[in-house]
Structure formats: C-alpha cells, structure tokens
Amino acid sequence: MNTLDMALQRLQEIAANPRKILDGYLAQGKKVVGCFPIYVPEELVHAAGMIPMGLWGGQVTPTIAAKYNPISTCSVMRSCLEFGITGKYRGISCAIMPMLCDTFRGMSAGWRAGVKDIQLAAFIHPQNRNDTYAQYFLTAEYRALAARVEKLTGEKVEDDKLSASIEVYNLHSKTMMNFTQVANDHLDVVNPIIRHAVMKSAVFMPKEEHTIAVQEIIGELNKLPKHDWKGKKVILSGITAEPNEFLRIFVENNIAVVGDDIAQESRQYRTLIPDGANPWERLSGQWMNRWGCSTVHEKQFSRGKMLVDMAKDSGASCVVICLMRFCDVEEYDSALIIKDVKEAGLYSLCLEIDQSTQNNEQSRTKLQSFAELE
Amino acid sequence: MSEVKDTPIESSPLPAPKPKRPLPLSRQMVNEQTAKCYAEAWAAKENGEPVGWSTAIFPQEVCEAFGVPVLYPENNAAAISAKHLGDPFIEHAEGAMGFPINICSYARLNMGMADVLDNPDYKADPAMPRPDFLLLANNSCTQLMKWYECLSEALNIPIFFVDCLFNYYEEEPAFYKVKYVRSQIENYIENMEKFLKRKLDWDKYLEVQKRSQINCQLFNEIVDLNRRTPAPMSGFDLFNYMSCLVLCRGKESTTEIFKQLKAEVEENIKNNTSTFPGEEKYRVHWEGIACWPNLGFNLKKLKEYNVNAVMNGYVTAWDVRYAPGDLDGMAKAYQTSSTNSLSTPTIMNKRVDSIKNFGCDGMLCHVNRSCKLMTFHIFVGREIVESNAHIPVANFDGDQSDTRIFSEAQFETRLQGLVEIMKEQKEGAV
Numbered sequence: 001m002n003t004l005d006m007a008l009q010r011l012q013e014i015a016a017n018p019r020k021i022l023d024g025y026l027a028q029g030k031k032v033v034g035c036f037p038i039y040v041p042e043e044l045v046h047a048a049g050m051i052p053m054g055l056w057g058g059q060v061t062p063t064i065a066a067k068y069n070p071i072s073t074c075s076v077m078r079s080c081l082e083f084g085i086t087g088k089y090r091g092i093s094c095a096i097m098p099m100l101c102d103t104f105r106g107m108s109a110g111w112r113a114g115v116k117d118i119q120l121a122a123f124i125h126p127q128n129r130n131d132t133y134a135q136y137f138l139t140a141e142y143r144a145l146a147a148r149v150e151k152l153t154g155e156k157v158e159d160d161k162l163s164a165s166i167e168v169y170n171l172h173s174k175t176m177m178n179f180t181q182v183a184n185d186h187l188d189v190v191n192p193i194i195r196h197a198v199m200k201s202a203v204f205m206p207k208e209e210h211t212i213a214v215q216e217i218i219g220e221l222n223k224l225p226k227h228d229w230k231g232k233k234v235i236l237s238g239i240t241a242e243p244n245e246f247l248r249i250f251v252e253n254n255i256a257v258v259g260d261d262i263a264q265e266s267r268q269y270r271t272l273i274p275d276g277a278n279p280w281e282r283l284s285g286q287w288m289n290r291w292g293c294s295t296v297h298e299k300q301f302s303r304g305k306m307l308v309d310m311a312k313d314s315g316a317s318c319v320v321i322c323l324m325r326f327c328d329v330e331e332y333d334s335a336l337i338i339k340d341v342k343e344a345g346l347y348s349l350c351l352e353i354d355q356s357t358q359n360n361e362q363s364r365t366k367l368q369s370f371a372e373l374e
Numbered sequence: 375m376s377e378v379k380d381t382p383i384e385s386s387p388l389p390a391p392k393p394k395r396p397l398p399l400s401r402q403m404v405n406e407q408t409a410k411c412y413a414e415a416w417a418a419k420e421n422g423e424p425v426g427w428s429t430a431i432f433p434q435e436v437c438e439a440f441g442v443p444v445l446y447p448e449n450n451a452a453a454i455s456a457k458h459l460g461d462p463f464i465e466h467a468e469g470a471m472g473f474p475i476n477i478c479s480y481a482r483l484n485m486g487m488a489d490v491l492d493n494p495d496y497k498a499d500p501a502m503p504r505p506d507f508l509l510l511a512n513n514s515c516t517q518l519m520k521w522y523e524c525l526s527e528a529l530n531i532p533i534f535f536v537d538c539l540f541n542y543y544e545e546e547p548a549f550y551k552v553k554y555v556r557s558q559i560e561n562y563i564e565n566m567e568k569f570l571k572r573k574l575d576w577d578k579y580l581e582v583q584k585r586s587q588i589n590c591q592l593f594n595e596i597v598d599l600n601r602r603t604p605a606p607m608s609g610f611d612l613f614n615y616m617s618c619l620v621l622c623r624g625k626e627s628t629t630e631i632f633k634q635l636k637a638e639v640e641e642n643i644k645n646n647t648s649t650f651p652g653e654e655k656y657r658v659h660w661e662g663i664a665c666w667p668n669l670g671f672n673l674k675k676l677k678e679y680n681v682n683a684v685m686n687g688y689v690t691a692w693d694v695r696y697a698p699g700d701l702d703g704m705a706k707a708y709q710t711s712s713t714n715s716l717s718t719p720t721i722m723n724k725r726v727d728s729i730k731n732f733g734c735d736g737m738l739c740h741v742n743r744s745c746k747l748m749t750f751h752i753f754v755g756r757e758i759v760e761s762n763a764h765i766p767v768a769n770f771d772g773d774q775s776d777t778r779i780f781s782e783a784q785f786e787t788r789l790q791g792l793v794e795i796m797k798e799q800k801e802g803a804v
Contacts, residue, residue, distance in 0.1 A: 068753050070741065070749040072476065072749070102714075102746040105747050106754070109718030109750065112719075123542075126539075128535045131537070132561065133558075136553070297523065297535070299533070326476055328476065329516065329520055332473070332481075
C-alpha cells in the first residue's frame with residue numbers, strides 16, 4: 001500500500017469509527033465537547049484545550065428517541081438523540097447546540113429531558129445580520145457560550161489561545177477547499193466515497209492533525225498525472241451525503257462529485273474567519289460573512305446561483321440535492337434551487353437522505369437514469 | 375313490513391335543516407372588522423398605495439401608526455382552511471412550485487396563493503391583494519423566515535425583519551439580546567420611513583401602543599372569565615376572536631368588540647348559561663393551533679362527550695405586554711410572548727399554572743404536522759404536565775390546514791380514552 005492509499009485509508013477508518021476515536025481521546029485524559037451541526041464555534045473548545053467532536057447521528061432506527069421527538073423530526077437530530085439517550089456519546093463533557101431551526105428549538109428541550117449525563121450548552125446566531133447590533137449580539141453570545149462551557153467543563157478560554165485556534169481553523173479551512181480543487185484532477189482516485197471520508201473525518205479530529213493528514217494527501221495527489229474523467233460530474237448540496245451505500249451508487253454509475261455544498265463537508269469551510277485584533281469579534285465576523293446556506297438569512301436567495309456557478313466552474317452537468325428527511329429549512333430551499341438550476345440549463349436531482357430507514361432504491365433509479373443520459 | 379309498505383313517500387321528507395344560531399353581536403363585529411381590513415387593503419392597492427403582509431406576532435404598532443394596511447398570511451390561511459378552500463393553493467405549491475409536503479401548510483397555502491395573485495382567475499375567501507413589502511418576526515418559528523424568504527424572492531419585494539431570537543433556557547432574556555431586538559425595531563422604523571417616504575407620527579405610535587395594551591388586557595380578562603365552573607364560553611369561541619389580536623391589536627374597534635364580548639360572557643355568568651353546546655362534565659386544556667378544517671367536527675365530538683376545552687395556550691400568544699413608550703419592554707415582549715419563542719419547560723410550566731387556574735381535568739394536544747416546535751413542546755412537555763399538574767394528557771394527529779392528516783376516528787378514540795381516564799380520576803377523587 002502506498003503513502004496515498006494509507007493516508008486515505010486512515011481517514012476512512014476515522015470517519016467510520018467515531019466512538020473508537022472518542023474512546024482514544026478519553027483514554028488520553030482529554031476532555032471532549034460534542035458539537036451539533038452546524039456553525040458551532042469550535043474554536044472556543046479548541047482554545048480551551050479540549051477536543052471538539054461533531055455530532056452527526058448515524059444510521060440507526062430510533063426507538064427511545066421517539067418519546068421526545070415527533071416523527072417529523074429531522075432525521076439527523078433523531079439519531080443524535082437516540083445515540084445520546086442510549087449512551088453512544090458517553091464520556092463527552094458537554095454538547096454545544098446552535099438554535100438554527102425549529103428542530104433545534106425543540107431538541108434543546110428534548111436533549112435536556114432525555115440525555116441526563118451530557119449537559120447542553122445552547123446558543124443562537126442572529127439572523128438579521130444587517131442590523132447594527134447583530135455582530136455585537138453574537139460576540140456577547142459567544143462569550144456567554146464560552147462561560148457556559150467553562151461552567152460545565154472547568155476549562156476557560158483565554159484571548160491569546162483563541163487567536164491561535166482561529167489560525168488553526170483558518171488553515172484547516174483553506175486546506176479543505178484546496179483538497180476539493182486538487183481532488184477534481186484525480187477523480188479516478190478520489191471517488192465520492194473517499195472524498196466524503198476525507199471531509200467527514202475532519203469533524204472527529206483535532207483540526208491541526210487533520211490539516212496535516214489532508215496536506216499529505218494533496219501532496220501525494222499532486223505527484224500523480226491529472227486524470228481525464230470521462231463519466232458524469234455532479235455537485236452535491238444538502239446537510240449530509242451518506243452513508244457509503246448511498247455514495248456507492250454514484251461510483252457504480254461512473255458519477256464523480258466535483259464540488260459540494262454539504263453542511264457536513266465544504267459548507268463549513270468556504271467562509272474564513274476574518275482578520276482583526278479582537279478574536280471574539282473575528283469569530284462572530286465569520287457568521288456575518290456566511291452565505292448560500294439554508295440556515296442563514298439573506299436579503300436575496302444566493303444559493304441557487306452559487307450552485308449553478310459551482311457546476312459551471314467544475315464542468316458538472318447536474319446539481320444533486322441530498323435532501324435530509326424532515327429538514328424543513330433545506331426543503332424550502334430545494335424548490336428554489338431546482339428552479340435556478342433548471343433555468344441555467346443544468347440537470348437537478350433530489351435524493352432523500354434518511355438516517356433511520358435509508359432505502360437507496362429510489363436514488364439508484366434516479367442516478368441510473370441520469371447516468372444513461374447522453 | 376306492512377307499515378313500511380303503507381307509508382307514503384311524501385309523508386317522510388328529509389328533516390328540515392337545523393336553523394343556524396344567530397351570531398352574537400361581538401362575532402358580527404369581528405366579521406365586520408375583518409372585512410373592513412381586507413377592504414382597506416384592496417382600496418389602498420387600487421390607489422397605488424403600499425400594502426404589507428406580516429407574520430402574526432410582529433411589532434404591528436409601527437404600521438398601524440403609519441396607517442398602512444397590513445394583512446396576515448397565517449390568519450388568512452386559517453380563515454381559508456376553516457372554509458375548506460385551501461386545498462387548491464396547497465396542491466399548487468406542492469405541484470407546480472415544487473415545495474415538499476413536509477413544510478408548514480400555512481406556508482404552502484400562502485405561497486401557492488402568492489404565485490397566482492396576478493392570475494385573472496385568482497380568487498380566495500378572503501382574498502389578499504399583492505403585497506409591496508413583508509414584515510417578518512421569527513418569534514413563532516424559524517419556518518416563517520424561510521417562508522418569507524421565498525415570498526420575497528417570488529414577489530421581488532423587501533422584508534422588514536425583526537429577529538426575535540429564541541429563549542432556549544428558562545432565564546429572562548439577557549440585556550444584549552434585548553438591545554439587539556430593540557435596535558431592530560428602531561432600524562425598522564427608520565427603514566419604513568424611507569420606504570414610505572414619510573415620517574412616523576410618534577404621538578400616534580404611542581397611542582397605538584396604549585391601545586394595544588388595553589386590548590391585550592381586555593382579552594386576558596375575558597379569557598379569565600372562563601375559569602368559572604361551568605365555563606360561560608365554549609373554549610373554542612376564543613379561536614373566533616384571535617383575529618382581533620392578530621389583525622387589529624392596535625385598533626379601537628377591537629376594544630369595542632372585546633367590551634361587547636365581555637358583556638356577553640358576563641351575561642352568561644349572570645344567567646348561568648354558556649355558549650358551550652353540551653353539558654360540561656369535563657374541562658380540558660387544549661394545546662396547539664386549531665385543526666381549522668376540522669373545527670366543526672372537533673367541537674361536535676367535544677360536545678358529544680361533554681368536554682369543554684375551556685382554555686388553550688395558543689390564544690395567549692398575542693399577549694404582548696409592555697409599558698407604552700418603553701422600547702426595551704416592547705423588544706422583550708416580542709421576544710417572549712409567543713409559545714414558540716420560549717423553551718419547553720418555560721411554556722409547559724405556564725400551561726401547568728393555567729391548567730390549575732382553569733380547573734382542567736385533562737389536556738388534549740393537537741400534534742400538528744405543520745408546527746414542529748409546538749409538537750416538540752407536547753412530546754417533551756407531557757412529562758412536565760403529568761407530574762406537575764397530575765392530569766391525563768391525550769394526543770391526536772392533525773394539521774392546521776392540510777386536510778390529509780387528521781383522522782376523525784383517531785380523534786374520537788383518543789378523546790374517548792381521555793374521557794375514560796378523567797372519569798376514573800373524578801370518581802376516584804369522590
């Protein structure tokens with residue numbers, strides 16, 4: 001096995017075994033903080049000397065979570081609650097949850113009622129970002145969040161440490177965006193499953209460590225000759241695009257992923273933390289600059305055009321919406337995205353993602369039909 | 375057999391339709407007020423003046439003071455759904471427009487309507503004119519923000535947004551949260567002045583604030599009258615007067631309606647009568663938005679089982695209380711008045727107090743497919759109610775507008791079950 005294969009295999013293993021990774025951190029005496037999707041300021045956790053780990057649920061049929069979750073709860077949140085109640089996240093010091101949608105508003109109580117061993121540190125982003133006090137509010141909210149986390153973990157955030165963590169995170173974001181570019185020249189190696197593993201492993205690893213791993217992969221890829229991909233190319237959009245059984249349909253049909261707007265993947269990395277003297281304001285400034293996301297209010301809907309531009313820039317002929325079941329914010333956007341994509345003369349596909357009862361046969365039929373198009 | 379054979383057909387006509395009870399004066403006044411609001415909006419539109427569409431718990435005081443007509447899509451969707459006229463709009467939103475079935479049915483209905491506003495065949499009852507601006511407060515839910523983004527995009531009109539945040543814990547809103555909301559109200563006034571190209575009359579603005587407080591206070595007093603046993607009102611009556619607080623919270627005509635309603639309720643108390651059409655054997659607390667398309671069926675069954683839903687938390691969502699002139703107070707009130715702006719423990723402990731105050735024997739919860747957050751409150755809050763109020767809780771599935779969710783059989787079965795437990799508890803208590 002060569003260096004590239006070994007590096008990719010390592011990230012695949014990490015992406016597939018978060019519990020093992022968590023146990024490793026705990027065995028080393030490290031404190032771990034769970035971070036719900038998306039836009040949790042992980043830098044605060046990092047600066048406090050703890051490990052931020054993403055909580056993205058997993059393939060499970062929730063049973064006990066149904067006590068606190070109506071059936072129409074977003075699929076990823078139901079599995080998170082199921083894992084929380086059944087002890088899959090045991091050992092985590094606390095969990096940070098952003099109030100980005102109605103499911104989070106409800107889950108903040110559901111989690112507190114059902115998961116007694118992992119305390120919740122909730123916070124909220126301002127949505128009216130044009131207002132004079134929006135960033136002032138978020139800066140204060142981040143400080144309040146840090147105080148909450150400190151109360152639950154005993155670990156404090158110092159300004160200089162936060163500044164250093166911001167640099168770590170910005171370097172990681174740049175590295176990830178670089179990877180998505182380099183990967184497009186090597187679609188024979190970086191298939192949709194491998195691409196996803198590189199992305200997903202980031203949510204479970206310290207970012208400085210992940211940066212080194214991805215930089216190594218980029219270095220090895222750059223040593224290879226560019227590959228001329230003859231199959232179809234697509235852009236993925238949505239909250240998550242998994243499990244591997246779902247992505248395998250892309251591989252089987254010779255469809256490459258050449259860009260993504262997946263919340264678990266690139267969506268987190270495309271907006272850097274701005275420069276500045278005050279690290280708290282820098283951190284809140286990142287939210288003020290975010291765009292093209294279902295959880296971020298904008299004066300004008302930019303996501304459809306963003307996806308069209310991404311497709312055109314990377315030679316993709318189709319935007320695939322990986323629609324998380326019962327994710328209402330994504331459901332609203334999906335209708336507008338499809339309209340913009342169609343108007344641009346591109347194909348669009350809407351495939352359902354459901355962590356509780358993932359059945360890929362509809363997706364298979366749609367992707368097979370797309371693959372057969374001239 | 376011979377009796378049937380001998381009976382001439384002419385002698386067994388269909389029973390004459392039951393004459394409708396005349397509406398009480400207060401209801402007639404509500405209908406007139408609502409019709410006037412819509413007429414004024416249409417008249418403004420025809421005169422080339424701006425018309426707004428607003429979310430239900432927005433700082434209405436500003437546009438009321440400006441004298442700009444504003445209509446409320448949530449209220450409109452409820453009215454259309456109660457008349458069973460919503461399906462074509464919902465179908466249009468899901469079909470031609472491609473919105474998924476899982477999003478809020480008020481949103482689907484309204485976005486479907488918004489897409490056909492310029493269609494010469496456009497008709498609805500009540501019909502809203504094309505808006506020129508949108509007023510958005512997300513204190514009821516986050517879906518409102520997405521819904522209004524879609525409207526803004528489709529109609530190419532601006533949104534005036536007051537982000538009310540969400541109180542995820544049980545503590546009072548921190549000062550920096552109030553400051554952010556206050557700032558938005560101030561900026562909204564400034565931006566509306568630019569949009570309308572005229573200045574706000576601050577004296578009138580203060581008057582509207584005072585009037586709004588009088589109306590909220592009066593409504594609370596009326597609701598409180600239902601604490602009496604037996605209740606002077608069917609709890610469902612309260613749904614009929616909510617439009618006054620949504621559409622006309624700052625208007626004097628609402629004061630007149632509430633005074634009349636209060637007099638009617640007091641008359642019932644004096645005469646020991648009630649608008650509840652059955653015998654009130656059980657008193658329940660209703661949780662959630664009404665099943666508007668099934669309101670009649672729900673009331674019929676409640677009557678059949680002698681259950682009066684004497685109180686419901688939904689109608690208290692417009693209890694936006696502050697001291698007139700206190701902008702921080704107003705900001706905080708809009709942050710905390712809605713059921714859905716508060717954490718589940720906060721809201722469900724309020725329900726516990728209300729259950730005790732109104733002497734309820736049970737709680738009947740509408741698991742509304744459209745309203746995720748209210749449904750979360752019900753799922754997580756059930757334990758709070760059962761352990762703190764010591765009453766049985768029953769859920770049923772339904773929807774505020776989508777007619778495909780509610781099941782008459784399930785509603786009756788769940789109600790029966792609740793009645794049985796309430797009966798046992800009452801008998802056990804004797």
